Amino acid sequence: MRIGDLAEKSGLSTDTLRYYEKIGLLPRPLRDGGGRRVYDAAILRWIDFLDRLKSTGMGIKDRLRYAELRGKGVASLTERREMLEAHRGKVADDIGRLTEMLSVLDDKIDLYRRMEAGETVDPAFENCARTEHGAPSRQEQNHEHSPGTRPRADAEA
Amino acid sequence: MRIGDLAEKSGLSTDTLRYYEKIGLLPRPLRDGGGRRVYDAAILRWIDFLDRLKSTGMGIKDRLRYAELRGKGVASLTERREMLEAHRGKVADDIGRLTEMLSVLDDKIDLYRRMEAGETVDPAFENCARTEHGAPSRQEQNHEHSPGTRPRADAEA
DNA sequence: GCTTGACCTGGAGTGCACTCCAACCGGTAG
DNA sequence: CTACCGGTTGGAGTGCACTCCAGGTCAAGC
Missing domain, CATH: 1.10.1660.10 (Multidrug-efflux Transporter Regulator; Chain: A; Domain 2)
Known part of the structure; x- marks a missing residue:
């Protein structure tokens, strides 16, 4: 070939x-x-x-490392397995993150669909258009979230 | 802030x-x-x-497009929803691919573990170390796979 | 014999997504 | 008063992962 x-x-x-x-x-x-x-x-x-x-x-550096190990044959089996296990962990994490995103997207798509249909929407989801592009809205009064934990609020608009 | x-x-x-x-x-x-x-x-x-x-x-260009639409307010709701739906499709695909990879990795990790334990392994999984780095193994006789479909054999070693 | 097309090499260029830097400015603590 | 810290700008530099190109070689078909 x-x-x-x-x-x-x-x-x-x-x-x-x-x-x-x-x-x-x-x-x-x-x-x-x-x-x-x-x-x-x-x-x-x-x-x-x-x-x-x-x-x-997996980035090119790790692929390169894996390829290098593979070239060494059976002597590198353990290290290769460890790399695969590490990657397995990342893949599992990614699946988690993507799955979470799927439901975020579904919620948002649903919200937009309802807004398109002219439905009035819970004001909790409607606070972003007002404060966009430095528009003259009232300024924040430093009502911060509790420090350390960021609650990952997905209601951006 | x-x-x-x-x-x-x-x-x-x-x-x-x-x-x-x-x-x-x-x-x-x-x-x-x-x-x-x-x-x-x-x-x-x-x-x-x-x-x-x-x-x-999602790449920066699409994020940029989305941000641009968001700046336009409600007039862009439909297009934003379409973008999110397209992205949802990609996310779902990714989950599929990652999930598939998870089982490929699990199989491979298991195989390596068995090889580390000194177990003799099905010869179908042992044909890669021999043909590595242009080593003087016998050359292929053009026994191609059926054209069109690539069977995605995951037994690389 | 000549053309064509697939291949060869080394090196330059591309696009993404930051990241770093120099040189400067403004408010506050000691 | 001055040192310092955290900000400001424009622009250069980085790392990844290709992608393209010029200029050349080689084998096969007409």
């Missing part, structure tokens, strides 16, 4: 494949007589996994 | 707050006698929401 085929199959561009090789994410492939890269199909599984790591929020 | 207080309460740096204001994510605040920014506590809700949009994967 040459780089063009691999690009097509992996969904990455040839530029990206060469870039990944340059920084060490991909192993240096064999070359044919003309100096062109020749890939084994097995590389696709590695690329897919790299892709998954990336699309679930 | 001055910019330092807001930084502390919002978790953003003063530089970031000024940067957000410059690009239009935050409305221009009032100034005190000395030209210093004075914020109403209500801005915290907006910042929190912006933060949520960001941390759930």
